[in-house]
Amino acid sequence: xxxxxxxxxxxxxxxxxxxxxxxxxxxxxxxxxxxxxxxxxxxxxxxxxxxxxxxxxxxxxxxxxxxxxxxxxxxxxxxxxxxxxxxxxxxxxxxxxxxxxxxxxxxxxxxxxxxxxxxxxxxxxxxxxxxxxxxxxxxxxxxxxxxxxxxxxxxxxxxxxxxxxxxxxxxxxxxxxxxxxxxxxxxxxxxxxxxxxxxxxxxxxxxxxxxxxxxxxxxxxxxxxxxxxxxxxxxxxxxxxxxxxxxxxxxxxxxxxxxxxxxxxxxxxxxxxxxxxxxxxxxxxxxxxxxxxxxxxxxxxxxxxxxxxxxxxxxxxxxxxxxxxxxxxxxxxxxxxxxxxxxxxxxxxxxxxxxxxxxxxxxxxxxxxxxxxxxxxxxxxxxxxxxxxxxxxxxxxxxxxxxxxxxxxxxxxxxxxxxxxxxxxxxxxxxxxxxxxxxxxxxxxxxxxxxxxxxxx
Numbered sequence: 001x002x003x004x005x006x007x008x009x010x011x012x013x014x015x016x017x018x019x020x021x022x023x024x025x026x027x028x029x030x031x032x033x034x035x036x037x038x039x040x041x042x043x044x045x046x047x048x049x050x051x052x053x054x055x056x057x058x059x060x061x062x063x064x065x066x067x068x069x070x071x072x073x074x075x076x077x078x079x080x081x082x083x084x085x086x087x088x089x090x091x092x093x094x095x096x097x098x099x100x101x102x103x104x105x106x107x108x109x110x111x112x113x114x115x116x117x118x119x120x121x122x123x124x125x126x127x128x129x130x131x132x133x134x135x136x137x138x139x140x141x142x143x144x145x146x147x148x149x150x151x152x153x154x155x156x157x158x159x160x161x162x163x164x165x166x167x168x169x170x171x172x173x174x175x176x177x178x179x180x181x182x183x184x185x186x187x188x189x190x191x192x193x194x195x196x197x198x199x200x201x202x203x204x205x206x207x208x209x210x211x212x213x214x215x216x217x218x219x220x221x222x223x224x225x226x227x228x229x230x231x232x233x234x235x236x237x238x239x240x241x242x243x244x245x246x247x248x249x250x251x252x253x254x255x256x257x258x259x260x261x262x263x264x265x266x267x268x269x270x271x272x273x274x275x276x277x278x279x280x281x282x283x284x285x286x287x288x289x290x291x292x293x294x295x296x297x298x299x300x301x302x303x304x305x306x307x308x309x310x311x312x313x314x315x316x317x318x319x320x321x322x323x324x325x326x327x328x329x330x331x332x333x334x335x336x337x338x339x340x341x342x343x344x345x346x347x348x349x350x351x352x353x354x355x356x357x358x359x360x361x362x363x364x365x366x367x368x369x370x371x372x373x374x375x376x377x378x379x380x381x382x383x384x385x386x387x388x389x390x391x392x393x394x395x396x397x398x399x400x401x402x403x404x405x406x407x408x409x410x411x412x413x414x415x416x417x418x419x420x421x422x423x424x425x426x427x428x429x430x431x432x433x434x435x436x437x438x439x440x441x442x443x444x445x446x447x448x449x450x451x452x453x454x455x456x457x
Contacts, residue, residue: 004186006162009075010295010304012338018162020187023194029183030198033125033152036180041122041150045100047176048148054175056092059085062171066136070164071295074132075304075340078296080258088136092144094422095443099148102443115454120447122150123225124201129192129215130165131206132158132306133261133362138229139168141426141437142204147177149446154200156185156192158207160306193218200224202446206263209431227435227445229428231360232388233267236417237377237403238279239394240272247393248282254417256290256344259303260364264389266417268357269368270377276370280348283368284329287344292335302364305340314342314363317356321367326350331365352383360386374399378406387429391417410436 002020007013021029040048059066067081076084102120109116126146131138135157143153157165169184185191192211196203196218202225205215212228219226236254238247254266271279292302305311311334318332331345342363350357350367357367371377381390391413392400400414410427413419420426420438427436436442 002187004159004162004188006073008072008339009160009306009308010339010341012340015072016163018166018186021185021191021194022187023190023197026185026191026194027198029185030125030154030195030200032180033154033183034199036178037122037124037150037152040147040152040178040181043150045148048150049096049099051172051176052092052096052144052148055172055177056089056096058171058174059088066164066167068296069167070135070161071303073163074135074161074306075295076133076258076306077300077303079298079300080303084134084136088140091137091140091422091438095144095148098440099145099443102440103149103447113456115452115456117452117454119450119452120149120444121450123446123448124151125154125199126151126446127154127156127195127198127200127203129156129195129203129205129207130158130161131263132160133258133263135161135164136168137420138206138263139165141442142227143168143172143182145437145443146204146446147172147182149443151201151446152181152183154183154185154195154198156187156195159186159188162186202227204435204437205229212433225435225448227437228433229263229426229437230431230433231386232263232265232428232432233358233360233384233386234264234389234391234409234417235268235270235381235384235407236266236391236393236413237371237374237381238269238271238275239374239392239396239399240274241395242275242393244271244275244279245282248279249286250393250415251417252283252286252290255366256287256302256364257418259305259342260366261306261362262418264411264418264420265362266366266391267361268381269366270371270380271368272377273370273372276368280329280346280368284346287330287346290344292341292344302344305342305363308340310363311340311342314345314361314365317354317359317361317365318345318347321347321350321354321356324351324354326354326356326367352380358384374403378403381407385431388432389413389417391415
């Protein structure tokens with residue numbers, strides 16, 4: 001039997017080994033999900049909602065142990081692990097409240113003996129290749145609405161969040177979701193590729209652009225529905241009328257929260273030349289106050305880098321920035337010793353010739369660039385192949401909306417950042433992906449519309 005080894009990224013120590021899937025077991029599990037789907041779709045929505053409600057209750061009852069598991073295998077600071085689980089509860093509540101109405105059959109015309117209706121039917125078998133940075137959030141955005149709308153789910157957690165993925169499966173089954181309706185698949189890239197080879201009706205993936213492109217090449221010719229949340233290089237512009245200290249404190253948190261390993265982390269900052277120096281000073285002071293240490297400690301803010309290869313990316317970006325004239329203000333190197341550790345790092349005097357300002361960092365590193373005004377800021381914010389989020393700090397709402405309306409991004413922030421709401425769709429432009437999750441649109445994305453033409457005779 002194949003086994004997957006799970007390591008603690010903060011110490012490098014082996015946590016455990018768990019049985020892993022292979023191509024044969026993936027095919028068997030996919031066949032089971034296919035067989036189970038019509039039966040699950042026939043279950044009344046009220047029963048499906050009851051199961052998800054019990055799943056929510058189980059999370060609440062076991063929240064501390066679930067948070068400890070996530071922290072051990074991802075290096076996420078324990079307070080942030082609890083924040084993620086507590087935040088998930090509100091998302092579940094949203095899906096429970098909105099799912100039934102979102103997929104109810106709609107009568108859109110009824111006149112002269114002709115009735116026209118839109119029916120929402122389940123996609124069928126949904127494959128979900130999930131992420132390690134927010135395994136409960138990212139997974140819950142998919143499997144909760146997918147199950148509520150009558151789909152079966154083949155769920156492959158990231159190999160860096162496997163224990164959390166198995167805990168999700170355990171709690172769902174405990175809550176009444178049949179074992180052949182939600183099935184966990186354990187393993188790395190080979191298991192993900194085996195999953196793509198199965199007869200599936202939709203694939204929902206969160207991860208890198210490179211992997212997303214490979215998935216598109218594999219499944220595009222088969223006309224499988226795809227939702228791909230890929231990379232980002234999210235910019236924020238700080239106008240001259242903003243409070244530099246307040247903006248710096250907010251954006252430092254937006255850049256460094258979860259050790260910078262968030263899909264919507266602030267990754268580029270543009271500051272008007274009139275307040276640039278004051279902003280940078282306040283930003284550096286804030287970052288210097290972030291405690292790096294044991295992720296299990298209550299006062300840790302900067303935890304471990306989950307994936308060791310990402311340290312090479314951060315090293316390369318820092319070296320490139322220094323070689324091209326950027327000013328290193330704090331950090332700039334990995335830490336010695338066991339585990340995956342990188343110092344919170346801030347550069348000023350950066351330009352778009354530097355990889356730091358062009359390619360996703362996914363770590364505690366940020367570049368701050370001086371700009372002359374709104375026109376230059378808009379140009380630089382759009383100078384990217386990504387388009388996930390973007391923000392503006394200014395007390396002038398009209399100005400913020402004027403600037404942000406010109407930015408190619410799926411989510412826009414005024415005087416805030418690094419925020420996701422279940423009520424709003426989560427989507428991106430360009431290489432940030434296709435499709436969406438969250439909002440009522442993110443519930444309907446797990447269904448396909450059927451158009452009914454009904455003539456009364």
